[in-house]
Amino acid sequence: MATPTSTSSRWSELPDDILKSVFERLRFVDFHRAKIVCPNWYLCSKQTLPRKKTSPLLITFPKGGECALYNPEEAQVYKTKRDLSKTRFLANSGNWFLILDSKSNLYIIDLFSENTINLPPIESIKGDQYNLERVGDKVFKEVGIRNTPSVIHKAKNLRGLLWVDEKKEEYVVVWYFHMSQKHMIEYIAVCKNGEDHYREILTRLGLPVIYDMVLLPFGDSLYVSTTNGYVYKLDLSGKEGLEETISFLRPPYPSSDDKTVLSNNIAVTISGEVLLVQRIFYQSKGQNIFRLYKKDPYHKRMPLVKVDSLGDEAMLLDLGITVRADRTFGIEPNSIYFTRHDRACNRGWGTLHLDICVFNLATKKIKCFPWPSLSKLKLKDARWFLPS
Structure with missing residues (x-):
């Protein structure tokens, strides 16, 4: 390769084929950061696909600190450049x-x-x-x-x-x-x-x-x-x-001697169907269980019917929607990603702990966090989201 001149060596004037090659190798977050270097890089990024899709990310809010992004797939924390602590x-x-x-x-x-x-x-x-x-x-x-x-x-x-x-x-x-x-x-x-x-x-x-x-x-x-x-x-x-x-009528209250906290949220599937999401938290066990219901138009006395599976979709409860799931992209199908239930009304659970979990509807098993990288942050809040 010929030695670049002082003009062509400027980052903003790298050839498009080299830029695309660089963009294709970048991790997801780095890809989005690199595209704002200059107008030419931004234009090239629009013509280049990121290396691959990503799993749902977490935006985290450490106690007394700035917010940060966490990628579970990479176990990597990305700090924001701007001070958003206030x-x-x-x-x-x-x-x-x-x-x-x-x-x-x-x-x-x-x-x-x-x-x-x-x-x-x-x-x-x-x-x-x-x-x-x-x-x-x-x-x-x-x-x-x-x-x-x-x-x-x-x-x-x-x-x-x-x-x-x-x-x-x-x-x-x-x-x-x-x-x-x-x-x-x-x-x-x-x-x-x-x-x-x-x-x-x-x-x-x-x-x-x-x-x-x-x-x-x-x-x-x-x-x-x-x-x-x-x-x-x-x-x-x-x-x-x-x-x-x-x-919507209220779904049946769980019969248990254990002290429970109950919430009923809504979520809308890709097809536009409205689901009622019942979250049951057993306080003594520290255990979460989810049940899904939809409206049954054929029964007036029993308007709710239980939904046992989301199929190949995953629910981001913080957003109230479902998305296409693919394990190769780190998104577990038939699962519910959640942190807190009270986004709209801010009613607390009466406890100070933060849940960051993925609940599998088929196995009824829950995978809870924090991961080692997150435990060091002493989080006061977090939110799942799917980058665009």
């Missing part, structure tokens, strides 16, 4: 995470490239019945337009969901303030790319306390489960509003 992660879509900073500003960040999208202020919401006023950095006052009483909202009670399409450069952000059993949820806020404010949905409907929420891929539908046992499907693609109500 931020709160609300949701994610692929590599993109919805973040609330210490001054209650919302933005979206790609954890690999650290590219950032600033979002409209929370108080920019425009609705028929309510406006929000900022009171300091962590408090908002809900002001009723029609002489309704004012309500104070704290930033720590903000919950959110996110969907991002990198290729089309589109996103959907959803948030609401979690409230106590004494209040009804009057609205949920939504914002899409190109909009400079949030719009309210569910106005005048009044929902019971929200138990769980799932934003579907493509960001056009939102599923909301509530404490009254119903699941509401909301259309976000055009005219926002209630599209469908799916009635």
Whole structure:
């Protein structure tokens, strides 16, 4: 090979065939970091497939430290370059995470490239019945337009969901303030790319306390489960509003002398079927058991039927969706990946321990962590996600 000149030796001007060869050999996280070196590298990365797909990753939150990424397949921890220790992660879509900073500003960040999208202020919401006023950095006052009483909202009670399409450069952000059993949820806020404010949905409907929420891929539908046992499907693609109500009765409570903690979440499969996910935690044994149910349209008195298998799909309970599973890519089929059950409502288990587990529905066996690399981090929280 000829000796490169001073001009051609610059990293940004490496020949495409050499760049592609380099990209094809990089590990997944390194691939995403390398593509942001310069515009030419980014363009070349779009024409190159990563070395292989990856297993679900963990974003981890050590006590008193910055967040980090953990790849179980490599047993490798990747530290983020930016200091995110004073931020709160609300949701994610692929590599993109919805973040609330210490001054209650919302933005979206790609954890690999650290590219950032600033979002409209929370108080920019425009609705028929309510406006929000900022009171300091962590408090908002809900002001009723029609002489309704004012309500104070704290930033720590903000919950959110996110969907991002990198290729089309589109996103959907959803948030609401979690409230106590004494209040009804009057609205949920939504914002899409190109909009400079949030719009309210569910106005005048009044929902019971929200138990769980799932934003579907493509960001056009939102599923909301509530404490009254119903699941509401909301259309976000055009005219926002209630599209469908799916009635769910509570599944049978486990009969046991052991003290148990029970949660009922929802998840949506690749085919669009809504599942009720019952998680039973036996406190004395420190044991988790999962049961899945779906709605049976043919039986009104017994509307739930048990689901014994996810087939070749795996459930990421933190996201509320299922994905195609393949052991060669590190994704265990017919399994549930979970950390905590309380993403939407933040109800705790009454214990301080963190579960990072994979539950196999066929064997009923659970593989719990931390791995040796994680045990050193002294985690306060973690979240499974599937990089895009």
